[in-house]
Amino acid sequence: MSRWRSDKLGNFIELKRGYDLPQKERIDGSVPIVSSPGISGRHNQAMVKGPGVVTGRYGTIGEVFYVVDDFWPLNTTLYVRDFKGNDPRFVSYLLRTVDFNAYSDKGAVPGVNRNHLHEAQIFFPERQEQKRIANILATLDDKIELNQRLCETLEAIAQALFQSWFVDFDPVRAKASGETPDSICQRLGLTPELLAMFPDRLVDSELGEIPEGWEAGIFGDAVEIFDSKRVPLSN
Incomplete structure (x- = not known):
């Protein structure tokens, strides 16, 4: 050594x-x-x-x-x-x-x-030991960088899917247009089970068009928010 x-x-x-x-x-x-x-x-x-x-x-x-x-x-x-x-x-x-x-x-x-x-x-x-140590650490750095890029790619994909499914309502629009389920699933990255959860019609609301059966509201209508330092014991 x-x-x-x-x-x-x-x-x-x-x-x-x-x-x-x-x-x-x-x-x-x-x-x-x-x-x-x-x-x-x-x-x-x-x-x-x-x-x-x-x-x-x-x-x-x-x-x-x-x-x-x-x-x-x-x-x-x-x-x-x-x-x-x-x-x-x-x-x-x-x-x-x-x-x-x-x-x-x-x-x-x-x-x-x-x-x-x-x-x-x-x-x-x-110096010989320096090079050996540096090579090991550089390999780890490369793997970390690769994982970070992968995470960024996955995050971008997740954001794009969220935008498509829950903001632009692409699955609903596709069903309303008569596109086949197989085509919709392949194009929008959905499983048949997920696609079945989307309606096939958009209706007007105060926020604009939303899927039929959905409601427009505020965030507090859907979830109950607690301060992390003051969560009621009953919850």
Whole structure:
């Protein structure tokens, strides 16, 4: 097992302040502009070769970003100017363990002094072990990102179905038009059992057209709401 060493962050890597890039001087391109909260735009010129690591210096602190390609770090950030032979991906994970607030000035807007941050005490292994650890963590990150995208996709599908079924009343309109049940189920993502719960006619109400047999009302007519801190014992 690799032996871990303890040292100051400034002996492990060198951080440097990012570069000014006023909005009026930006030219649309493929180069990511990295600010303290993350990628905030694109430019046609890079200031730093990738892969790189960036963290917030002013405003948003504590966020760490691993950038694969060449990039432009803004002046609200610190970027790793010299990895000193260490693995960049591992460095990005290690920086996430540093308590940036301990090295922040206590002004109204949070800020981190690079020289103070260089004094942070850290633990790290040899480069070969760094790469192994970084590969494992990167694989987990990829799976997390994939799951997040999947959740976003499922949420979008659920919202689209709700809009179709309960706002636009597409199943009711389809039944009213004479479309066959098999066609409706296939087109609108319904089972025959669910489709049977929708009527085949719309009627007028104070809210506009609604399915026959449905009622227009307020939310409190359908459910009883309690303050979570004062739920009656009987309920």
